[in-house]
Amino acid sequence: MTDRVYETALGSSTKDKITLLGQDLAEDVMGTVGFGELAFWLATQRRPSTGETRVFEAVLAALADHGFTPTAIVTRLTYLSAPDSVQGALAAGLLGGGSRFLGVTEDCGRFLHDVLATAETPTDEAGWDALALDTVEKTKAAKKFVPGLGHHVHKDGDPRTRRLFEIADEEGLRGPHLELFAAIGRVHPRVLGKTLPLNGAGVCGAALADLGLPLELLRGFALLARTAGLVGQLAEELRHPVANDVFLSVDLNNRPVPPDPQR
Structure with missing residues (x-):
């Protein structure tokens, strides 16, 4: 144990109360603050104006889902391989957020x-x-x-x-x-x-x-938006699966060739 006190303006709990950003979570945040507004507030520790919230949420909507991108495909394929690991499927898609996508x-x-x-x-x-x-x-x-x-x-x-x-x-x-x-x-x-x-x-x-x-978090906001899209991809995969077709299209259509060593 340590006597050190760790200060935070984010979530903190007592026996009968949870506070978040100086607010009572149950009474002042839940059912009152939208998720986009809360995400902005968490990152900046200041409550955004109505206009800032609108622009921020428009960004989240713009980045949420773009169809069968590599991030979506790998999420579906990972779920096909490990249906017991939704978190793994989502993580796989988010890890693909790099210089070409997101x-x-x-x-x-x-x-x-x-x-x-x-x-x-x-x-x-x-x-x-x-x-x-x-x-x-x-x-x-x-x-x-x-x-x-x-x-x-x-x-x-x-x-x-x-x-x-x-x-x-x-x-x-x-x-x-x-x-x-x-x-x-x-x-x-x-x-x-x-x-x-x-x-x-x-x-x-x-x-x-x-x-x-924060510039250091800009990709984080893109990933936040894409998380919603990837959940949607998994939900659609449950209703109309395509991952197995993607897998088989490669697995059943490959052919062996001689090694091609690097020169």
Whole structure:
């Protein structure tokens, strides 16, 4: 045992009461605070405004589920292999949240933040376009890619991007990260010689950064959203299973070939 006292503003219990964020959980939170609002509150330890909650929950909705992505497929296959381990199936899907799927949210938020940290904040669209142009040029010169630029399906525009900008504008929450991201969307064809859409994962990262959420946790919010989607994937797998077909499509259609040693 130790005499040390561990302080926390999160959950704490006594014999007859549970407190959370300084509130009585049973009386002040349950049935009163929505899950999205609570998730924001837990991460920032400040209660979000109605507008902040709306933008945050729009981000969660945008990232929840995108169909048969690798994260969804591995969740279904893991459940097929171990139906006694729902937690394992969900964990398998979440572990696939990386640079190609879900991680773009964090990558874009960090990218925009790094640019803004060393630049003077523009005051008009021309200023934002100039900053964006310089940013894209430097990124191309470094032989890197702008996170959040381009989409393998929505070649002519990601519908989530337009809607999230609209919601942020309606709530007066279009901040510098969204401004810079929008400007990148306007100017990048001058540098790249082609027009790419601003994808939904990227705009989500910009919106979360504008809400003041910790950059280190941006991927965590994407994973929070995707957890709901993966639960939905498992629920659909129970009703209309496809995992065994996916497994058999590979298992019954492979053929042996000679080893191909690395050179």
